[in-house]
Amino acid sequence: MKISGQLLILLVLLFLSVSPVKAQQSKQEIEKKIDALLASMTTEEKAGQMTQLTLDYVCKGNFFDDKKEMKIDPARLDSALLKYHVGSILNTGSYTLTRDNWYELITNIQQVATQKTRLKIPVLYGIDAIHGANYTVGATLFPQELAQAATWNTALVEQAGAVTAYEVRASAIPWNFSPVLDLGRQPLWSRFFETYGEDPYLVSLMGEACVKGYQGKDISNPEKVAACLKHYMGYSASVSGKDRTPIAISERMLREYYLVPFERAIKNGALTVMVNSGEINGTPVHIDHHLLTDILKTELKFEGFAVTDWEDIIFLTKRHRVAATYKDAIAMAINAGIDMSMVPLEVDFTKSLVELVKEGKIPMTRIDDAVRRILRVKYRLGLFEHPYYEKNSYKKFGSAEFTQINFQAASEAMTLLKNKDNILPLAKNKKILLTGAAAHSLTPLNGAWTHTWQGLAEKYNPKDKQTVYQALQAKLGAGNIVYVEGTTYDKDVNTTEAVKQAANVDYIVVCLAEKPGTEKDGDIHDLNLDKVQQEFVKALAKTGKPIVFVLAFDRPRLITEIEPLASGIVMAYLPGNEGGRAIADVLYGDVNPSGKLPFSYPKYPNALNTYDYKSTEDVSPGQYLGVDFLYPFGSGLSYTTFSYADLKLSTDKWNGKDSLTVSIKVTNTGNKEGKEVVQMYTRDEFASITPSVKRLKGFQKINLKVGESKVVTFKLHRKDLGFVNTANQWITEPGDFKVMIGDLSKGFLLQE
Numbered sequence: 001m002k003i004s005g006q007l008l009i010l011l012v013l014l015f016l017s018v019s020p021v022k023a024q025q026s027k028q029e030i031e032k033k034i035d036a037l038l039a040s041m042t043t044e045e046k047a048g049q050m051t052q053l054t055l056d057y058v059c060k061g062n063f064f065d066d067k068k069e070m071k072i073d074p075a076r077l078d079s080a081l082l083k084y085h086v087g088s089i090l091n092t093g094s095y096t097l098t099r100d101n102w103y104e105l106i107t108n109i110q111q112v113a114t115q116k117t118r119l120k121i122p123v124l125y126g127i128d129a130i131h132g133a134n135y136t137v138g139a140t141l142f143p144q145e146l147a148q149a150a151t152w153n154t155a156l157v158e159q160a161g162a163v164t165a166y167e168v169r170a171s172a173i174p175w176n177f178s179p180v181l182d183l184g185r186q187p188l189w190s191r192f193f194e195t196y197g198e199d200p201y202l203v204s205l206m207g208e209a210c211v212k213g214y215q216g217k218d219i220s221n222p223e224k225v226a227a228c229l230k231h232y233m234g235y236s237a238s239v240s241g242k243d244r245t246p247i248a249i250s251e252r253m254l255r256e257y258y259l260v261p262f263e264r265a266i267k268n269g270a271l272t273v274m275v276n277s278g279e280i281n282g283t284p285v286h287i288d289h290h291l292l293t294d295i296l297k298t299e300l301k302f303e304g305f306a307v308t309d310w311e312d313i314i315f316l317t318k319r320h321r322v323a324a325t326y327k328d329a330i331a332m333a334i335n336a337g338i339d340m341s342m343v344p345l346e347v348d349f350t351k352s353l354v355e356l357v358k359e360g361k362i363p364m365t366r367i368d369d370a371v372r373r374i375l376r377v378k379y380r381l382g383l384f385e386h387p388y389y390e391k392n393s394y395k396k397f398g399s400a401e402f403t404q405i406n407f408q409a410a411s412e413a414m415t416l417l418k419n420k421d422n423i424l425p426l427a428k429n430k431k432i433l434l435t436g437a438a439a440h441s442l443t444p445l446n447g448a449w450t451h452t453w454q455g456l457a458e459k460y461n462p463k464d465k466q467t468v469y470q471a472l473q474a475k476l477g478a479g480n481i482v483y484v485e486g487t488t489y490d491k492d493v494n495t496t497e498a499v500k501q502a503a504n505v506d507y508i509v510v511c512l513a514e515k516p517g518t519e520k521d522g523d524i525h526d527l528n529l530d531k532v533q534q535e536f537v538k539a540l541a542k543t544g545k546p547i548v549f550v551l552a553f554d555r556p557r558l559i560t561e562i563e564p565l566a567s568g569i570v571m572a573y574l575p576g577n578e579g580g581r582a583i584a585d586v587l588y589g590d591v592n593p594s595g596k597l598p599f600s601y602p603k604y605p606n607a608l609n610t611y612d613y614k615s616t617e618d619v620s621p622g623q624y625l626g627v628d629f630l631y632p633f634g635s636g637l638s639y640t641t642f643s644y645a646d647l648k649l650s651t652d653k654w655n656g657k658d659s660l661t662v663s664i665k666v667t668n669t670g671n672k673e674g675k676e677v678v679q680m681y682t683r684d685e686f687a688s689i690t691p692s693v694k695r696l697k698g699f700q701k702i703n704l705k706v707g708e709s710k711v712v713t714f715k716l717h718r719k720d721l722g723f724v725n726t727a728n729q730w731i732t733e734p735g736d737f738k739v740m741i742g743d744l745s746k747g748f749l750l751q752e
């Protein structure tokens with residue numbers, strides 16, 4: 001066949017546009033550009049790339065002054081970028097900015113970086129947009145991660161990630177310090193709500209979905225941002241539960257649990273990682289060469305860079321006390337594998353780094369590796385060509401389309417924990433008393449990282465988003481609702497008035513709340529819900545009126561004492577700006593709840609088990625004290641009922657090759673359309689490392705009309721049945737296993 005010249009060119013172009021070789025080549029091209037750039041950089045310029053400062057540093061006024069207006073100080077900006085060659089800036093100062101503010105600040109920064117500096121390297125700006133672009137006025141504020149996990153809907157989490165990326169980029173910011181991939185296995189931890197819950201498999205799938213939403217297939221797309229996986233790793237496992245306190249955990253456990261979500265996200269191309277501020281077994285993670293270099297970079301083949309958390313190199317001297325001087329600390333951290341320091345309030349780091357290189361205490365190869373990784377992220381993001389994009393091209397920012405996705409996420413998160421005598425949904429023509437700290441404020445529905453770091457400033461809440469009270473008024477008309485505040489998080493306001501009003505209503509809806517807080521500010525000594533709120537419920541219960549709880553909590557605050565006083569309980573988590581509407585819709589049946597707990601809800605303050613406990617934790621139940629949850633992991637009721645039947649395995653003697661197919665038939669046996677999360681667990685009957693009673697290995701969320709049945713199929717692979725052995729390697733041992741779905745189970749033998 002003869003091909004004309006033109007056709008040939010067309011075919012080649014077509015081949016290049018669909019062939020994976022193209023991506024490969026462009027990665028190679030990027031590496032070549034980095035080679036050339038690195039070769040022309042001075043040590044000072046390299047140290048600058050490894051430096052990250054906070055926005056306040058380049059703005060007028062004093063650090064952390066909340067009246068300070070975020071306006072660039074040209075002299076400070078020039079000093080940071082021209083004198084110290086700083087490569088990255090973060091944060092928002094102390095309040096939320098408009099898109100106009102962001103554009104003004106960032107275009108200003110990028111103009112200096114790309115026009116006035118010698119090498120014209122753009123600045124990489126980073127922000128904590130952890131549940132939507134929470135530092136941009138008018139952005140779509142999603143449920144926090146824990147609530148997103150409760151949806152068990154990965155497609156929805158990916159959509160939320162994509163909207164977040166769009167709105168962050170619409171604020172001229174290309175890098176998001178999210179998702180948190182720590183495991184929520186220590187309910188006392190102040191950042192529990194920032195996790196996707198306790199199970200490594202669930203967290204991995206949610207993390208993967210989020211990274212796909214943030215980064216997409218092409219990270220240089222103007223609607224995408226670079227993800228930052230936090231906080232590598234083990235941060236959430238502190239013994240005391242207090243923020244940034246010691247962690248005691250074996251490498252075997254780290255690998256079997258805490259590393260898993262990071263590994264999966266990195267396989268999905270996540271471009272950056274932020275390091276855990278804590279210490280594991282006495283070694284601060286910021287100086288742990290084994291974790292940062294051997295595992296993260298060598299074993300996982302991570303191509304991006306590792307940034308410290310806030311001031312963490314300084315804390316090596318001030319808090320951890322493993323280095324006597326700041327300069328020693330810098331050498332320890334950089335040599336261990338830190339690529340960028342979130343310094344972020346001074347440039348002594350940059351100066352010392354240069355000195356350490358000149359003194360031979362940090363090899364130039366290590367510096368070059370760090371800078372290469374940072375430049376790689378800047379190139380892949382397309383920042384050299386587009387340090388920012390046209391502001392007016394982001395027409396969908398804060399749109400109704402995005403609000404709808406947000407509402408769906410909040411609705412699917414709602415988890416119905418109790419529904420005695422089917423008190424819910426409530427009848428629309430009955431009278432209710434609405435009360436409690438979360439009843440008429442968006443603040444406890446959004447939590448920390450909302451408009452401000454701790455999320456407590458009511459004045460920034462948007463007027464066009466509904467509180468629970470406003471959503472109920474819109475639904476029922478004002479006549480059927482009496483609203484009395486009752487209590488704040490920890491203080492009585494007007495309990496007496498609330499109790500008085502309860503006499504005239506049919507139901508009481510109490511929205512219990514946790515005061516927003518994160519990091520050290522969110523530490524607690526006691527997992528029990530604040531006394532004042534518990535006493536309030538007891539006073540209301542004396543009226544004899546049926547009570548429904550709505551729980552707007554950061555973590556499973558204990559309600560064991562007051563739980564019997566409630567007929568209905570809806571776990572709302574921190575459901576975000578559409579939370580008010582979603583709660584109202586669930587209370588009145590306009591949304592059929594489909595959320596499932598992504599953690600085990602404890603019953604007692606000192607019995608904090610996870611669902612995947614070991615058999616020794618529950619020996620002879622009834623005779624000895626064993627595992628006793630208030631509500632188990634994966635639980636959540638619906639306004640309809642589902643039945644499970646026909647659990648089938650493709651074989652009961654499996655040679656471990658290909659996959660084992662598991663199927664189950666699920667039927668909606670109630671009288672309302674609904675969504676069900678079909679969860680598959682496995683149990684290794686005997687193993688050389690004590691096995692858990694069960695582990696989650698698959699789940700699917702399906703929708704079923706009244707009377708409808710669906711057959712749900714899962715595939716199990718040999719490696720899914722594995723665990724980490726004492727040599728810190730994943731292995732799968734042959735033997736007896738069990739598959740469990742709903743209340744059905746079936747055993748099989750994995751052959752040698």
Ligand code: BGC
Nearest residue numbers: 091128177230274309310519
């Ligand atoms: C937090 C991080 C956050 C960083 C930047 C730190 O204090 O631990 O999660 O990304 O601040 O704001």
